[in-house]
Amino acid sequence: MAPPVLEIDSLTMRFGGLTAIDRLSFKVERGAIHGLIGPNGAGKTTTFNVVSGFYEPTGGAVRLRGETISGLRMYEVARRGVVRTFQHSTLFAELSVLENALVGTHMSFPPNIFAAMAGVDKANRRAARARAEEALDFFGLSGLADELAGELPHGHQRALGMAVALAARPDVVLLDEPFTGMNPEETGRMMELMVKLRNTGVTILLVEHDMHAIMGLCDRITCMSFGRLLAEGNPQEIRHHPDVIEAYLGGARHVA
Amino acid sequence: MHSSVTSLAAILGLGAVLLALPHALSFSQQEILVFLTINVLVVASYRLLTLTGEWSLGHVVIMGVGAYASALLSKRLGVYVPVSMLLGAVTAAMVALALSFPLFRMKGFYFLIGSFAAGEIIRLLWKRFRDPFGGPKGIKKIDPMPDFDIGIYAFDFFEPVSYYYLALAVVGVSLWIMWRIERSPVGLTFHAVHWQDRLAEASGVNVRAYRTLAFVLASGFAGLSGALLAHYIGTINPNSFDVEQMVFVLTWTIVGGTATFYGPILGCVVLTILNEIVLREAGFEQMRPLIYGLILILSVLFMPKGLESLVRGALSWQNARKKKVGETQATE
Numbered sequence: 001m002a003p004p005v006l007e008i009d010s011l012t013m014r015f016g017g018l019t020a021i022d023r024l025s026f027k028v029e030r031g032a033i034h035g036l037i038g039p040n041g042a043g044k045t046t047t048f049n050v051v052s053g054f055y056e057p058t059g060g061a062v063r064l065r066g067e068t069i070s071g072l073r074m075y076e077v078a079r080r081g082v083v084r085t086f087q088h089s090t091l092f093a094e095l096s097v098l099e100n101a102l103v104g105t106h107m108s109f110p111p112n113i114f115a116a117m118a119g120v121d122k123a124n125r126r127a128a129r130a131r132a133e134e135a136l137d138f139f140g141l142s143g144l145a146d147e148l149a150g151e152l153p154h155g156h157q158r159a160l161g162m163a164v165a166l167a168a169r170p171d172v173v174l175l176d177e178p179f180t181g182m183n184p185e186e187t188g189r190m191m192e193l194m195v196k197l198r199n200t201g202v203t204i205l206l207v208e209h210d211m212h213a214i215m216g217l218c219d220r221i222t223c224m225s226f227g228r229l230l231a232e233g234n235p236q237e238i239r240h241h242p243d244v245i246e247a248y249l250g251g252a253r254h255v256a
Numbered sequence: 257m258h259s260s261v262t263s264l265a266a267i268l269g270l271g272a273v274l275l276a277l278p279h280a281l282s283f284s285q286q287e288i289l290v291f292l293t294i295n296v297l298v299v300a301s302y303r304l305l306t307l308t309g310e311w312s313l314g315h316v317v318i319m320g321v322g323a324y325a326s327a328l329l330s331k332r333l334g335v336y337v338p339v340s341m342l343l344g345a346v347t348a349a350m351v352a353l354a355l356s357f358p359l360f361r362m363k364g365f366y367f368l369i370g371s372f373a374a375g376e377i378i379r380l381l382w383k384r385f386r387d388p389f390g391g392p393k394g395i396k397k398i399d400p401m402p403d404f405d406i407g408i409y410a411f412d413f414f415e416p417v418s419y420y421y422l423a424l425a426v427v428g429v430s431l432w433i434m435w436r437i438e439r440s441p442v443g444l445t446f447h448a449v450h451w452q453d454r455l456a457e458a459s460g461v462n463v464r465a466y467r468t469l470a471f472v473l474a475s476g477f478a479g480l481s482g483a484l485l486a487h488y489i490g491t492i493n494p495n496s497f498d499v500e501q502m503v504f505v506l507t508w509t510i511v512g513g514t515a516t517f518y519g520p521i522l523g524c525v526v527l528t529i530l531n532e533i534v535l536r537e538a539g540f541e542q543m544r545p546l547i548y549g550l551i552l553i554l555s556v557l558f559m560p561k562g563l564e565s566l567v568r569g570a571l572s573w574q575n576a577r578k579k580k581v582g583e584t585q586a587t588e
Contacts, residue, residue: 074457074458075460075461078457083458085458091452092447092451092452092456094447095444095448104459106456106460107459111440111441112442113469119436121440165459
């Protein structure tokens, strides 16, 4: 079996007296859509923040293809191929849709100030633009390239957030609640795009509350509660796991 | 194609006006024109710094670093003045690089205060050390720019007109470089860092490095403007670069607006003309600061997006009208 692309190994994150993540371990297989679920306050977003390098963990490690990446800065994690999106519509609202995607190409086509002044970076700029347009096209945003990102409708903003991540050609994308605020139709379309994205070879780790989407999309699901690993398995196993039902419904086991 | 021809014509026209301008002015107005040209570089470089979202209160002191460095290099070591000016710019950039290590541990308001403190420390060093900085009296008899002849025009730097042409060339080239930087992927990254530093970092941007880059570049151009100033007025002292000057730079920038490249330049030009020429000529010598202050308050109240918003409004109105004319012609 191929080694996991991402390995979370007894990860611990404390804020003062609060333990947000408590010795959490799980593995994400290459090319999988892996869901991270749990009740509010379970530590899902904190886990994302540690994996993406926004926080340095108190203990444990995150390994990418065997290399420890926990403790690196966010841009260093990104340069190793792990790119995240944010909750809500975190975009460059004052920039155009195309410019947003162009920022995503930063790692593949690093700007060079001397080349820019001398005007000898035309090929680089063209290639970056082609990559950005490709990413917009993937999410069906080509027609909106010149609009201001902040003026897009909500669903398109979420898609643009993913296009920015895709323009970076990541190995692993971390999607933080990509379906929030979407109607069922938009959610359905977004799910199709994610399957399409996975089929291009990208590994997806997502945090989500929309159970319908999670169950329909994920190959594997990790469920957290109070910072700890509660259960892991495929959607069928998770759906019927007594601990998961109890965590979500509170004492359901005794009622049933 | 058509628009590039019109913009080329506009640039040539502007160039011709700027070249002819000093000959329509009095001697004292010519002097003001030289200062104005130098100040345009100061505000344009200040905007480069604000592109990444950080506002500094030390920019004028950094300009002073360029002035002191160029003055001392030419006076003490006999460096040829044009070379010392460039070295002054480099020194200002290097000082900014050193300052960036403590300063960019801070953001926003804290950066603002930190930059002010750093600037005051530099000014106190100038005051405290008579050797080499000349103490509170500063440096006098700074070597002037050596005269030279380029065939079609003989530069005589005791004439403000000659110095104006020199400053115009230096500032023009500097603005062109800044413009190219802003329009490049580097400029886009500056904007990205400004509007969403977390998302920029998640896209692999080394946010700290880009903030430092903008700070160092802006400081280099500020240092160059300081050197231009030093070799024009011939005397500099720590008070030439105090917080009062900084407040002028801030008001030009705020009144002009920072959304466009030309906003702060517009602010600087309009306010200088207003303050130095219109109010002076109108005989409001005593009342000048009062009226100037009033204009500032009114412009911030009624034009919160700056003078540039008027230009943008006029341009879009003209475009809309052109479109409308085109449509009616089409229907006819």
